[in-house]
Amino acid sequence: MQPNDDILMQVTGMIKSLAPEHPEITGETDLVADLDFDSLKVMKLLEQLEDRFDISVPLNLLPRIRTVEDLTLQLQRIIGEG
Amino acid sequence: MAIFDKFQQLLVTRQNLAAHGLATVNVVMEKLLSPTEAIVNGRRTILAGTNNYLGLTFDPECIDAACRALHESGTGTTGSRAANGTYSGHVALEQELADFFDCRHAIVFSTGYVANLGMIATLVGPGDAVVIDADCHASIYDGCTLSRADIIRFRHNDPDDLDKRLRRLGDRAANALVIVEGLYSMLGDRAPLAAITAVKARYGAYLLVDEAHSLGVLGDHGRGLAEETGVADQVDFIVGTFSKSLGAIGGYCVSNHPELDLIRFANRPYVFTASPSPSVIASTRQALAALRARPELRERLWENARRLYQRLQDLGLRLGPEVSPIVAIRMDSPEAVVRWWNALLARGVYVNLVLPPATPDGGALLRCSMSAGHTLAQVDQIAESFAALPAAGDSPGPAA
Numbered sequence: 001m002q003p004n005d006d007i008l009m010q011v012t013g014m015i016k017s018l019a020p021e022h023p024e025i026t027g028e029t030d031l032v033a034d035l036d037f038d039s040l041k042v043m044k045l046l047e048q049l050e051d052r053f054d055i056s057v058p059l060n061l062l063p064r065i066r067t068v069e070d071l072t073l074q075l076q077r078i079i080g081e082g
Numbered sequence: 083m084a085i086f087d088k089f090q091q092l093l094v095t096r097q098n099l100a101a102h103g104l105a106t107v108n109v110v111m112e113k114l115l116s117p118t119e120a121i122v123n124g125r126r127t128i129l130a131g132t133n134n135y136l137g138l139t140f141d142p143e144c145i146d147a148a149c150r151a152l153h154e155s156g157t158g159t160t161g162s163r164a165a166n167g168t169y170s171g172h173v174a175l176e177q178e179l180a181d182f183f184d185c186r187h188a189i190v191f192s193t194g195y196v197a198n199l200g201m202i203a204t205l206v207g208p209g210d211a212v213v214i215d216a217d218c219h220a221s222i223y224d225g226c227t228l229s230r231a232d233i234i235r236f237r238h239n240d241p242d243d244l245d246k247r248l249r250r251l252g253d254r255a256a257n258a259l260v261i262v263e264g265l266y267s268m269l270g271d272r273a274p275l276a277a278i279t280a281v282k283a284r285y286g287a288y289l290l291v292d293e294a295h296s297l298g299v300l301g302d303h304g305r306g307l308a309e310e311t312g313v314a315d316q317v318d319f320i321v322g323t324f325s326k327s328l329g330a331i332g333g334y335c336v337s338n339h340p341e342l343d344l345i346r347f348a349n350r351p352y353v354f355t356a357s358p359s360p361s362v363i364a365s366t367r368q369a370l371a372a373l374r375a376r377p378e379l380r381e382r383l384w385e386n387a388r389r390l391y392q393r394l395q396d397l398g399l400r401l402g403p404e405v406s407p408i409v410a411i412r413m414d415s416p417e418a419v420v421r422w423w424n425a426l427l428a429r430g431v432y433v434n435l436v437l438p439p440a441t442p443d444g445g446a447l448l449r450c451s452m453s454a455g456h457t458l459a460q461v462d463q464i465a466e467s468f469a470a471l472p473a474a475g476d477s478p479g480p481a482a
Contacts, residue, residue: 040438054250059235
């Protein structure tokens, strides 16, 4: 599955608002290694994305999410199921 | 990567905290003097972080009951009830719990952690959804993980967010298990249970309430938040522990669902854990009887809680959102919290130190838990020890 450009743009926009010190966000950006996101920040990001797309992201999926693209693809899958 | 490499960050964190004088994990209660006092570092210390809400750990009748059981039935059961059989005390305690909660069925577990682990992992499974308050205890998260159900968090104490989460589940909501706590262990705030039961009823979902910190604390009979809120008949499962108000160790689940007795046999953490020892069962039964017969314990607990909360509020400290036997002092800086924790211990007051990520909002906490066993003089001494602390940078410290 390829990341949907519109969803990827919304995800990167939201990450930028939470990490303004990192203006260069790409699909390969690693949330923890590159952005220093701790678990609280990851949960805050997820809550905002869940509200934006009116979905719930099960916590079980978190181990599969490392990069911005991973996150985008998981959101796409859930939105597609909805 | 070697299997131990992942612990290096813990080592760094521990070394950083040690540089601030932290010794919390090394605190040894050299001698217990009472439910509220111990010798620590050779010094008489008030215990203000024990969850010993009713102060029953040294109750003479509980101790006598435990001693009798030791002599009559031995030190341990040496195995699970599924393998080694049930002792009469296990059955008696289950009947007494069912009677106390006015429920038809009860299961006793060996710890509160196992109670949550076993109940959640057995009630839901792959393909199901479990919808939990974000601030739920680790045992609830671990039970959810073991279940392999989809784990969905809703914002802490936010019934509207719960509603959204259930709506998004569509048809699956009718089989979803919602989990909240009566009193949240870190900040001592209650769940908005009337609103939560209304939401879960709208979707036909099931509700499990963990009353670990509210048993013996809330409700006219001390049954917990479900009783206090008047919604006990709308709660499917109540889980709790014997290790707080009942002064022992163990856990329970009570329910009106007849399937609870079947769940017992499918419940791997229950089936494969050694059952509670006879002395633990005996002291727990006696403590439950004391909880029922002595409502003045609850009144004294709340008197102490109100007094400490007021005194600390008057000092300008940032506290949890409501008066409760859990009095949490919220701070931003872990280093400042560590300094205060050490200063309190040096003054002979032991409280709990809570650092991120165990805190709800990423801050740091000093957490006091009040007991019916505290005297008013002890409560005042705890408050005066806080008043004597130096200002702590990020916090409106007492001496600021």
